[in-house]
Amino acid sequence: MAACGSASDEYGAANVHRWMVLFNFTYEQAERALHSHLRNFSRATFTDEQWSIISEKPDARGHDKESYSYYLTLAKSKKPASKATDTPQEKTCKKPQKYLFKLEAPLDTAEKIRDAFHLAEIPPTTVDITGEHTFAIVLASVRTVIEELLHPAELTFASLKEPAEKELSAVSIAPTLGVDATMPQHRFDAASQELSRDEYPVPYFFYGTLAEPAKLTSLLALTESPTFVPTKIMRGKLKSWGKYRALVDGSERDEVQGWMYLVACKEHEDALRSYEGDTYEVVRCELVVERPDRKELVKGLTFRFCEDEAVPSA
Numbered sequence: 001m002a003a004c005g006s007a008s009d010e011y012g013a014a015n016v017h018r019w020m021v022l023f024n025f026t027y028e029q030a031e032r033a034l035h036s037h038l039r040n041f042s043r044a045t046f047t048d049e050q051w052s053i054i055s056e057k058p059d060a061r062g063h064d065k066e067s068y069s070y071y072l073t074l075a076k077s078k079k080p081a082s083k084a085t086d087t088p089q090e091k092t093c094k095k096p097q098k099y100l101f102k103l104e105a106p107l108d109t110a111e112k113i114r115d116a117f118h119l120a121e122i123p124p125t126t127v128d129i130t131g132e133h134t135f136a137i138v139l140a141s142v143r144t145v146i147e148e149l150l151h152p153a154e155l156t157f158a159s160l161k162e163p164a165e166k167e168l169s170a171v172s173i174a175p176t177l178g179v180d181a182t183m184p185q186h187r188f189d190a191a192s193q194e195l196s197r198d199e200y201p202v203p204y205f206f207y208g209t210l211a212e213p214a215k216l217t218s219l220l221a222l223t224e225s226p227t228f229v230p231t232k233i234m235r236g237k238l239k240s241w242g243k244y245r246a247l248v249d250g251s252e253r254d255e256v257q258g259w260m261y262l263v264a265c266k267e268h269e270d271a272l273r274s275y276e277g278d279t280y281e282v283v284r285c286e287l288v289v290e291r292p293d294r295k296e297l298v299k300g301l302t303f304r305f306c307e308d309e310a311v312p313s314a
Contacts, residue, residue: 015064022067023074037070044069044148050116054149056106075151097278099143100126100135102156107146110136117145163273164303166282168197177285177304178235178249200265203300205233205287207258208245210272216261219275220268228259230290233302241279246305260287260300276303 019030037043046054046065054060060068103125107113113136114122123136135158138146143157167175174181206228209215216226237250247256263269273282280303287298 015067018062018064019067019070022062022071033070034066037066037073040073044072046149047116047118050149053106053112053116057150057154059151072148097140098137098160098162099140100158100160101138101143101146103134103136104156107150113138113142113146116149117142162278163270164276164278164280164282166197166269166273168282168284170196173284175281175283175304177233177247177283177302178251178254198266200269201262202269203260203287203298204263204272205231205256205258205285205300205302206261207238207247207256210275211259211261220271226261228261230257231260231287231298232257232290233285233287236285236302236304239305241305246280247302248305255288260289260298272303279306280304281306 016027016030016034019025019034020027023030023033025033046069051065054068055063059071063071101107101113101123103109107116110123110125113119119142123138123142125134125136127134137160147155169175169181172181173179206216210219211228213225213228216222220226232255234255235250235252236247236256237254238245238256239248240246250256263272282301283304285300285302287300289296289298
């Protein structure tokens with residue numbers, strides 16, 4: 001029985017010849033490839049705005065939308081599977097990961113990114129320290145779509161490090177280290193005098209690098225050596241993240257030894273948040289302060305690691 005229609009019927013004989021030239025096919029091979037491609041409903045498709053950008057690329061010369069879509073399919077099939085860590089992932093923090101994308105042809109303006117991918121707003125931009133290169137700030141989801149349309153090897157992306165998030169609830173104890181604020185036993189009590197978002201000076205729990213006097217003095221531009229008080233926090237534990245130790249939620253039995261430091265003002269706190277970056281978030285915690293004559297419970301803050309790649313430290 002004859003087929004209901006050939007690829008050349010649907011797409012035009014001229015395009016069969018186009019595919020013969022572009023992909024070094026025989027006429028029959030081009031027809032079969034076209035027939036299969038046009039029935040692949042998961043194939044890449046392009047809007048007119050996207051194609052007007054892609055068609056400017058050197059590797060798109062001679063192509064139309066369908067042949068370039070097939071070209072991308074072939075390129076992906078030849079590309080070795082990448083490791084999971086090579087794929088941009090959304091963090092488990094509240095804020096999604098953002099990237100700096102170098103603006104150059106064919107996506108040489110932020111307006112083109114908005115139009116090509118139907119974004120609600122024009123992505124914000126920034127320039128490098130030389131003033132020669134402009135970058136758009138895009139979400140990981142936009143990066144993924146850009147890489148699907150263009151060759152990743154021809155693109156320049158860099159992770160955008162933002163300050164550690166600080167979102168202290170005014171109507172609950174969230175976020176608190178090692179505590180699920182939605183549980184009945186952890187309901188908000190106005191009499192508990194939880195720390196507010198803009199309360200200074202504020203006790204912070206430090207461990208590791210931030211507990212080094214020289215590092216903190218340099219980071220905060222202090223005029224005298226910082227004062228640390230021996231302390232520990234409950235419901236937290238340290239996990240390894242590369243060569244670093246990261247503080248994460250723990251059980252009621254977990255505790256971490258460290259130091260309490262009184263952060264004097266918002267400017268100092270902002271410097272600390274920028275230093276830690278968006279792989280951390282500011283959370284409430286309870287410090288057990290080791291005084292010379294007693295132990296004292298102090299409500300304070302600390303930086304909690306908020307990615308999911310950490311593994312327990314040995």
